[in-house]
Amino acid sequence: xxxxxxxxxxxxxxxxxxxxxxxxxxxxxxxxxxxxxxxxxxxxxxxxxxxxxxxxxxxxxxxxxxxxxxxxxxxxxxxxxxxxxxxxxxxxxxxxxxxxxxxxxxxxxxxxxxxxxxxxxxxxxxxxxxxxxxxxxxxxxxxxxxxxxxxxxxxxxxxxxxxxxxxxxxxxxxxxxxxxxxxxxxxxxxxxxx
Amino acid sequence: xxxxxxxxxxxxxxxxxxxxxxxxxxxxxxxxxxxxxxxxxxxxxxxxxxxxxxxxxxxxxxxxxxxxxxxxxxxxxxxxxxxxxxxxxxxxxxxxxxxxxxxxxxxxxxxxxxxxxxxxxxxxxxxxxxxxxxxxxxxxxxxxxxxxxxxxxxxxxxxxxxxxxxxxxxxxxxxxxxxxxxxxxxxxxxxxxx
DNA sequence: CGCGGGTTTGATGATGCTCAAGCCCGGTGG
DNA sequence: CCACCGGGCTTGAGCATCATCAAACCCGCG
Numbered sequence: 001x002x003x004x005x006x007x008x009x010x011x012x013x014x015x016x017x018x019x020x021x022x023x024x025x026x027x028x029x030x031x032x033x034x035x036x037x038x039x040x041x042x043x044x045x046x047x048x049x050x051x052x053x054x055x056x057x058x059x060x061x062x063x064x065x066x067x068x069x070x071x072x073x074x075x076x077x078x079x080x081x082x083x084x085x086x087x088x089x090x091x092x093x094x095x096x097x098x099x100x101x102x103x104x105x106x107x108x109x110x111x112x113x114x115x116x117x118x119x120x121x122x123x124x125x126x127x128x129x130x131x132x133x134x135x136x137x138x139x140x141x142x143x144x145x146x147x148x149x150x151x152x153x154x155x156x157x158x159x160x161x162x163x164x165x166x167x168x169x170x171x172x173x174x175x176x177x178x179x180x181x182x183x184x185x186x187x188x189x190x191x192x193x194x
Numbered sequence: 195x196x197x198x199x200x201x202x203x204x205x206x207x208x209x210x211x212x213x214x215x216x217x218x219x220x221x222x223x224x225x226x227x228x229x230x231x232x233x234x235x236x237x238x239x240x241x242x243x244x245x246x247x248x249x250x251x252x253x254x255x256x257x258x259x260x261x262x263x264x265x266x267x268x269x270x271x272x273x274x275x276x277x278x279x280x281x282x283x284x285x286x287x288x289x290x291x292x293x294x295x296x297x298x299x300x301x302x303x304x305x306x307x308x309x310x311x312x313x314x315x316x317x318x319x320x321x322x323x324x325x326x327x328x329x330x331x332x333x334x335x336x337x338x339x340x341x342x343x344x345x346x347x348x349x350x351x352x353x354x355x356x357x358x359x360x361x362x363x364x365x366x367x368x369x370x371x372x373x374x375x376x377x378x379x380x381x382x383x384x385x386x387x388x
Numbered sequence: 389c390g391c392g393g394g395t396t397t398g399a400t401g402a403t404g405c406t407c408a409a410g411c412c413c414g415g416t417g418g
Numbered sequence: 419c420c421a422c423c424g425g426g427c428t429t430g431a432g433c434a435t436c437a438t439c440a441a442a443c444c445c446g447c448g
Contacts, residue, residue, distance in 0.1 A: 182427090
């Protein structure tokens, strides 16, 4: 189970994990099975765990005053789930995270992660690069929202995240892109008609 | 000149800077005066410097195919300027950064910063928190874009960044919020009429 | 005085939302 | 085997929001 995580970490660093480090990781990351529709985090709670997804699919979203959901993030195998703001600052989260498919994830708490970072240089590398990638991805999305049409955002999304397209229904993708499901449907038709 | 930076760094850490560390910082951060309208970074270049602003105001923006500008970030005293994606990954930037007012900034290169991080624990703390804050701010902006009206975005902006309101003209703020200057103008009138 | 940058206003049109209805399809239970 | 149900997707009509384009205005400054 944990081998997948070791491999993942090694992809980020020039200093591969050694036996002792894998042992530490194995103890810190606990396997949790999360059923479809089950919450990993609910609005108002502090995000206690970061989850590395072994199998399955999760979504992070906010519910507005009118009751509609807005997707902030989607994650599948080999991705992370968790509200980093709440996790790192120990503040109540504004978001919900739940499983869209039955999911196996490895959970780690903040104290345990901090501890690992003190002892495992490879994980420091990973964390740094992960932070960079995250910021980059968020900025791209922001950029697209202020400067591109919904059509362009869809095209970009399809080429950037083809894996996600096949795992989540259209109304979820629509919300991620910042449009309604009806609008997404119409945009898709227009694209086919070309 | 560098004292402001020392103070800034100390705000992020429980381990205050010592004499020797300040010396290192002083050598790594070079003062640069940037005239209004002068570029710190142009699209296509690799972002060689992170800039800590001592005095003045800068903006980061993208120019789309139609030639209109989209503001990605604004910074004034005690903030940073620079394209983190380009800086950390050494990739050509999609953005321009220029001075909106005559600006004094302390510039640091990536090798120098890396070196400082190896030697100064306080700066590691600062970098971590800065990263967290940055991601948080970007996520909030993203959230607002997919789930709030332009009116709510303006109200939030005014209460979150009152300093910026007084330093940048409305058409810049409008672009930051993802609307045109005309729309912003009308929204403001509506708000006054209430 | 006139110029330039910034802001406002108006008219018009595009884009995307809302609400409501119908469709498609893969279960599930009679 | 069929009827029905629910979730997801599509379609249409009407409406709200916002962009675009053009013009006027305002004001500080050379």
